[in-house]
Amino acid sequence: MPSMAQGQGGVKPKSNVDSNDSYARRQKIMQQRKSLPIASVEKRLADEVRKNDIMIIVGETGSGKTTQLPQFLFHAGFCRDGKLIGITQPRRVAAITVAKRVADECGVQLGQRVGYSVRFDDRTSAATRIKYMTDGLLLREALLDPYLSRYSVIIVDEAHERTVHTDVLLGLLKRVQNARSKSGHDHSSADNKKTSNGLPSDKETGARFNGIFKQSQGGKLPPLKLIIMSASLDARVFSEYFGGARAVHIQGRQFPVDILYTLYPETDYLDAALITMFQIHLEEGPGDILVFLTGQEEIESVERLVQERLQQLPEPSRKLITVPIFSSLPSEQQMRVFAPAAVGFRKVILATNIAETSVTIPGIKYVIDPGFVKARSYDPSKGMESLIVVPTSKAQALQRSGRAGREGPGKCFRLYPESEFGKLEDSTKPEIKRCNLSNVILQLKALGVDDIIGFDFLEKPSRASIIKSLEQLFLLGALTDDCKLSDPVGHQMARLPLDPIYSKALIVASQFNCLEEMLITVAMLSVESIFYAPREKLEEARTAMKCFASPEGDHLTLINVYRTSAEFLEKRKMEISTEKSEKLLRKWCKENFINSRSLRQARDIHSQIRGHVEQMGLCVSSCGDDMLQFRRCLAASFFLNAALRQPEGTYRALASGQVVQIHPSSVLFRAKPECIIFNELVQTNNKYIRNITRIDYLWLTELAPQFYTMQN
Numbered sequence: 001m002p003s004m005a006q007g008q009g010g011v012k013p014k015s016n017v018d019s020n021d022s023y024a025r026r027q028k029i030m031q032q033r034k035s036l037p038i039a040s041v042e043k044r045l046a047d048e049v050r051k052n053d054i055m056i057i058v059g060e061t062g063s064g065k066t067t068q069l070p071q072f073l074f075h076a077g078f079c080r081d082g083k084l085i086g087i088t089q090p091r092r093v094a095a096i097t098v099a100k101r102v103a104d105e106c107g108v109q110l111g112q113r114v115g116y117s118v119r120f121d122d123r124t125s126a127a128t129r130i131k132y133m134t135d136g137l138l139l140r141e142a143l144l145d146p147y148l149s150r151y152s153v154i155i156v157d158e159a160h161e162r163t164v165h166t167d168v169l170l171g172l173l174k175r176v177q178n179a180r181s182k183s184g185h186d187h188s189s190a191d192n193k194k195t196s197n198g199l200p201s202d203k204e205t206g207a208r209f210n211g212i213f214k215q216s217q218g219g220k221l222p223p224l225k226l227i228i229m230s231a232s233l234d235a236r237v238f239s240e241y242f243g244g245a246r247a248v249h250i251q252g253r254q255f256p257v258d259i260l261y262t263l264y265p266e267t268d269y270l271d272a273a274l275i276t277m278f279q280i281h282l283e284e285g286p287g288d289i290l291v292f293l294t295g296q297e298e299i300e301s302v303e304r305l306v307q308e309r310l311q312q313l314p315e316p317s318r319k320l321i322t323v324p325i326f327s328s329l330p331s332e333q334q335m336r337v338f339a340p341a342a343v344g345f346r347k348v349i350l351a352t353n354i355a356e357t358s359v360t361i362p363g364i365k366y367v368i369d370p371g372f373v374k375a376r377s378y379d380p381s382k383g384m385e386s387l388i389v390v391p392t393s394k395a396q397a398l399q400r401s402g403r404a405g406r407e408g409p410g411k412c413f414r415l416y417p418e419s420e421f422g423k424l425e426d427s428t429k430p431e432i433k434r435c436n437l438s439n440v441i442l443q444l445k446a447l448g449v450d451d452i453i454g455f456d457f458l459e460k461p462s463r464a465s466i467i468k469s470l471e472q473l474f475l476l477g478a479l480t481d482d483c484k485l486s487d488p489v490g491h492q493m494a495r496l497p498l499d500p501i502y503s504k505a506l507i508v509a510s511q512f513n514c515l516e517e518m519l520i521t522v523a524m525l526s527v528e529s530i531f532y533a534p535r536e537k538l539e540e541a542r543t544a545m546k547c548f549a550s551p552e553g554d555h556l557t558l559i560n561v562y563r564t565s566a567e568f569l570e571k572r573k574m575e576i577s578t579e580k581s582e583k584l585l586r587k588w589c590k591e592n593f594i595n596s597r598s599l600r601q602a603r604d605i606h607s608q609i610r611g612h613v614e615q616m617g618l619c620v621s622s623c624g625d626d627m628l629q630f631r632r633c634l635a636a637s638f639f640l641n642a643a644l645r646q647p648e649g650t651y652r653a654l655a656s657g658q659v660v661q662i663h664p665s666s667v668l669f670r671a672k673p674e675c676i677i678f679n680e681l682v683q684t685n686n687k688y689i690r691n692i693t694r695i696d697y698l699w700l701t702e703l704a705p706q707f708y709t710m711q712n
């Protein structure tokens with residue numbers, strides 16, 4: 001009711017308008033909920049969950065699984081005695097937006113009965129009963145509460161995605177469920193022995209978990225109900241894995257989606273996507289468009305092309321706006337896709353597969369699917385991960401088309417012939433078969449799972465990649481000679497919510513007296529694009545960056561940005577309110593071509609990891625201006641990512657032997673020092689390395705003899 005909300009003619013007091021507005025909204029939501037296919041089977045589903053400890057639920061996209069099932073189970077009494085229903089999602093954006101929607105549907109504030117928890121962002125409270133989270137986060141929780149004793153039900157949503165965390169979680173949940181049903185005893189987290197900071201001690205974590213599956217101690221715990229859910233999974237595979245678990249199919253979809261194919265294969269799918277986008281814009285009825293692209297670069301180039309083509313259209317046809325979404329975009333910017341476009345405008349969302357599952361983006365009526373995705377790939381012989389563009393699977397194509405037809409009938413334009421669809425793989429190759437497993441192995445070891453090769457995976461990763469990851473963990477000092485978690489380093493590393501290499505860097509830094517600097521570095525490396533350089537102001541941006549640039553490299557440059565901004569804030573805080581000083585900081589960021597959201601995110605992450613390392617008792621001290629000490633520490637931490645300059649100016653990565661190049665965004669792009677360490681390998685047409693610091697070659701044999709004497 002916009003006319004009323006504008007308050008024209010003083011028709012009604014503001015509060016009445018608001019309450020009318022929210023009443024109408026709630027009525028609309030109630031109607032929507034009632035019309036979902038899942039609504040008619042509420043009672044049956046609750047009964048099935050009561051009868052079966054494990055269930056597989058398959059239902060069309062948009063049928064209401066993710067938003068409704070947890071509410072049904074809440075009302076059916078599954079949260080009695082303060083227990084929680086946990087729902088895992090492969091992606092943060094899905095966990096956050098679905099939790100917001102469900103809180104809205106329940107008429108409660110987010111973080112009360114309904115909340116979410118993702119890495120570095122927790123919106124739950126003691127009152128939370130329905131908790132959306134990423135699959136990785138639940139794995140971490142299992143470290144502290146190995147019985148997952150706070151949960152009565154766990155729903156693993158979008159299981160077809162087969163992320164590495166989903167796969168490991170399934171194996172783990174199987175064990176937890178067995179242990180809980182066999183023991184019938186209480187292992188509530190409150191009863192677990194804890195250190196003064198509330199965490200189990202390093203030694204306890206593994207030991208307790210080993211014990212759990214062999215014997216029981218304490219009082220009663222209800223069985224854990226486990227539900228595996230998706231619109232596009234092969235129920236048989238999951239059912240067999242869980243010993244013949246019951247599979248339930250929810251019939252019906254909310255709105256039809258017309259699928260259209262091209263007559264012939266497209267040679268240039270970006271161009272085909274642009275043509276289709278403009279055809280929809282000029283010829284089809286109202287409704288927003290969602291286009292699936294493979295990555296940030298592609299998205300940004302399509303954004304530019306759209307702008308150029310719009311200029312060639314007559315003025316009235318130019319009412320089209322593009323909104324990007326990809327995983328490295330700061331959360332707040334990602335959320336922009338959910339905001340409606342201005343009246344009269346059509347919105348085009350340019351997305352990676354981040355928007356492929358679970359999310360409902362209001363207004364989307366058309367989906368354009370070129371049929372490609374950027375996927376992780378791992379070469380165990382080199383120990384190197386990279387991203388490559390591959391065709392989607394049928395399951396992914398189905399999920400993509402499912403993003404239309406959620407609020408009304410929709411259309412999906414697949415930019416390949418129908419005959420090609422038949423040739424696609426049914427489902428996506430599990431990530432566990434194409435990624436570095438160090439992180440997963442570290443977590444499994446911390447959970448007391450010592451025999452990684454013998455672990456009951458839904459699908460086993462290759463022996464070669466398990467061995468390579470074990471070798472890396474060994475070189476980082478996380479494992480002992482007999483492949484157990486080392487004490488204290490391995491246990492400490494497992495407790496930090498970071499990549500093993502970063503966790504190790506923090507531990508090493510505490511010995512080099514530069515943990516303060518390493519905390520900043522790890523926080524800044526955990527966010528994307530601290531600097532931004534708009535095309536039209538490229539030179540200005542470069543000049544601004546020079547004020548922070550360190551001749552030693554990108555890590556020190558990032559520290560300079562962080563420190564300068566912290567000093568800026570500190571000075572203002574004495575004189576003005578925090579809110580005002582934050583506003584001034586945003587202005588400062590803009591003037592210096594720094595992404596203020598990324599910087600704020602880095603500050604948040606910094607304070608959270610600082611909390612972790614302090615709890616662990618590491619000594620947080622600073623090396624002050626002794627940056628030589630800090631660079632030595634970088635060499636000792638990232639020795640697995642060292643590279644030597646070659647005569648023609650490229651570099652040879654010492655661990656893998658790969659030829660790589662310094663990315664143009666690095667402050668060392670022109671200097672090209674002889675020996676460097678780097679943090680990231682990006683594979684486009686070339687193999688680029690990013691986040692680089694100059695080191696002395698001799699430091700490697702001195703500081704990482706376990707690797708470099710072995711090599712020579």
Ligand SMILES: Nc1ncnc2c1ncn2[C@@H]1O[C@H](COP(=O)(O)OP(=O)(O)OP(=O)(O)O)[C@@H](O)[C@H]1O
Binds near residue numbers: 032067068359405406
């Ligand atoms: N944020 C939202 N705004 C508006 N409507 C929404 C929102 N989230 C969900 N809905 C409505 O609820 C319906 C059910 O969504 P839900 O995510 O529960 O379906 P689902 O079966 O889990 O789908 P998928 O398999 O695609 O994840 C959507 O089709 C849409 O109509």
